[in-house]
Amino acid sequence: MLEELQIRDLGPIRSAVLTPAAGMTAITGETGAGKSMLLSAIRLISGGPADAGRVSADASQAWAQGVFAVADDAAAAEAAREAGADPEDGELFLARTVPASGRSRAVLNGKSVPRSVLAQVADGLVTVHGQSDQLRIASSARQREFLDMVAGDRAELDAYRRAWEALRAVDGRLERLERQEASMRQQADYLRESIERINRVDPQPGEDDELKARRSRIENAAEIAQGVSGALAALDATAMGDPDARGACDMITHAVQSLRAIRVDGMFEDTADRLESINADLADVVFTLSRQIDGEESVDDLDAINGRIHELGELTRRWGPTLADVIAWRDKAALDVEDLDASPEKLAELRRERDRLFDEALRAARALSAARAAAAASLSGRVGEELASLAMAGAALDIEVTPRDADGRRPKAGAADAATWPLDAHGCDDIAFLFTPFPGSPKLPMGTSASGGELSRLMLALELVAAERRTGDGAGAGAPPMTFIFDEVDAGVGGKSAVELGRRLARLARSAQVIVVTHLAQVASWADAQFVVSKDGGDQGVATGVREVRGVxxxxxxxxxxxxxxxxxxxxxxxxxxxxxxxx
Known part of the structure; x- marks a missing residue:
């Protein structure tokens, strides 16, 4: 809901503040007073194109700002958060500066943003129905969105979108397989050959490091043997085959025996125990060193070890840098081979899955189409009733929902077939809003078949029916209302029809904020608030002022x-x- 509109130096308006009512607000004033500048300000803060020619004479720039109340979970609030401009206390500030020369600047809650962001945010806050704004509803996408909103077909839409996404996912897989079948077979062959080569070598984690350590021992066998032998001779000479020599173990044993021969109670028992513990450790060391001499590999093993190290090195150079990396690559490649296997059997299985998903999507699309068709018939009838009361007797709106899947065909997957598909991201329908302005006229697309005033009244009728549906469904309860702005809606209307026009604007204002620019007292009288745009003389010449009028x-x-x-x-x-x- 628009809480406040501020304008500075825009056309004849030097400064103005508009605080519209939550219900219906009428903007009135003499022709040429500058009411269009209020709409220009709304379009500016809604991301519309900037026109430096609209800057007031002798001013350096024009500026407009709209303050909107917004629900925290509204689409506009989410769009603002994505742009890094969180709502402040439930409000969004949309501002635009247009210099007399140079580029305009868009600001959202104090943060500079592209004007496309303003347009995205404003799209969920305000809708302008004027002669230059009606072309939006002429697009089939907008018409489909409007019909879905009135139809209340959210469940059918969600079901179809899930089915569509699943179908497109399997189509993508099929397309990739069929387009890249040859290259994928080559890739699969390469992976299989690589896996086979790695498996022939059968590397084990850390094996290369262990082999290099063994090679080092063989290459230094003499030095190792000499050192180990010297150590054994010092520790236990008998282990080296010399029964007459005495080593450290023998001498420690002798020392233990000497200490235990002392008969003084407990004096050297602890020391003897410690020496026995040391002797046990030395015996273990002797045993380990003895095994080193006994198990020392021969020089003949060196060729086999070098050969194995070379094999492992070839693997790490291609798929390393470590053997663990080689093993991990092999395991992943085995999985990739399954995905890359474009065998006829796998393709046939995937095509069967694709056919099943297509049938599911088609059923969901038909359910969505049925909901749209029912809503289209109801909407057309209700709009016709409203048009009759808006000085457009004999005018009619026909909403055609034409399914594209009459023959139930199931096209092949692939981008080349997309143009012939009965399905797209939005279902299986072609939707068209066709307007008949008077009896006997052919049905013509909206936007090309009526004047600005007729289109504004047609949009009023559409918004009224949509508001009835929203009120009936309880949608948006407690949330700030949407803002609708109507311009030229009273063109060609007078008398009783003008009263009915005002009544319907007031009805719409029960569920939405309505701002109408009007020349008719019969329309303005229904407003909750009325603002007058008038020319005022002063020291700086003629300017336009905006003021609210009440009472007298x-x-x-x-x-x-x-x-x-x-x-x-x-x-x-x-x-x-x-x-x-x-x-x-």
Whole structure:
């Protein structure tokens, strides 16, 4: 909901602040006073194109800002957060600066953003229905979105989108397999050959490091033997085959025996125990060193070890840098071979899966199409009823929902077939809003078959029916209402039809914020708030001012709109009109 619109130096408006009502607000004033500048300001903060020619004379820049109340979970709030501009206390500030020369600047909650971001955020906050804004509804995408919103087919839409995404995923796999079948076979052959080569060598984690250590021992066998022999001779000479020599173990044993021969109670028992523990450790060392001499590999083993190291080195150079990397690559390659195997059997299985998913998507699309068709018939009828009360008797809106899958064909997968598909991301329908402006006229696409005023009233009828549906469903309860702005909606309307037009705008304002630019007192009288745009003279020449009128001032403005004067008769008529312009 628009809480405040501020304008500076935009066209004839030097400075203005508009605080529209939560319900219906009327913007009135004499022709040429500058009411269009208010719409220009709305379009600017909605990301529309900037026109430096709209900057006020002698001003360096024009500026406009809209303050909107927004629900925390609204699409506009989410779009703002994605742009890094979180709502502040449930409000969004959309601003635009247009210099007299140079590029415009868009600001969202104090953060500079591309104007496309303003457009995305504003799309969920405000909708302008004016002659230059109706082309949006002429697009089939907008018409489909509007119909889905009225249809309330969220469950059918979600079911179809899930089926569509699953279908496109398997189509992508099929397309890749069929397009790259030859190259994938080559890749699979390479992987299989590589796996076979690695398996022939059968590397074990850390094996190369162990072999290099063994090779080092063989290459240094003499030095190792000499050192180990010297150590054994010092520790236990008998282990070296010399029964007469005495080593450290023998001498420690002798020392233990000498200490235990002392008969003084407990004096050297602890020391003897410690020496025996040391002797046990030395015996273990002797045993280990003896095995080193006994198990020492021969020089003949060196060729086999070098050969194995070379084999492992070839693997690590290609798939390393370590044997663990080689083994991991082999295991992953085995899985990749399964995915790359484009055998006829696998392709046939995938095609069968694709056919099953296509049938599921088609069933979901038909359910969605049925919901749309039912909503289209209801919407067309209700809009026709509203048009009859809006000075457009005989006009009609036909909403055609044409399924593309009448023959139930199942095309092959692939981008080349996309143009002939009965399905797309939105279902199996072609949707068209066709307007008949008068009896006997052919049905013509919206946007090319009516004047600006007719289109505005047509959009009012559409929004009224949509609002009825939203109110009936309870959608948006407690959330700030959407803002609808109508321009030229009263073109070609008068008398009783003007009263009905005002009544319907007031009805829409029960569920949405409505701002209408109007020349008709019969329309303005229904508003909850009325602002007058007028030319004011001053020291700086003629400028345009915007002020809210209430009470007697509003009666005078309504009287002026009725008869161009403020006579007692016109004032009495104005008071009567204001009193009668109330919804039951």
């Amino acid at each position: 001032e509003r009666e005078r403005e309504i009287a002026r709109m009725l008869s161009g004067s403020e006579s007692e008769a016109s004032l009495g008529h104005a008071r009567e009109l204001l009193a009668d312009s109330r919804l039951d």
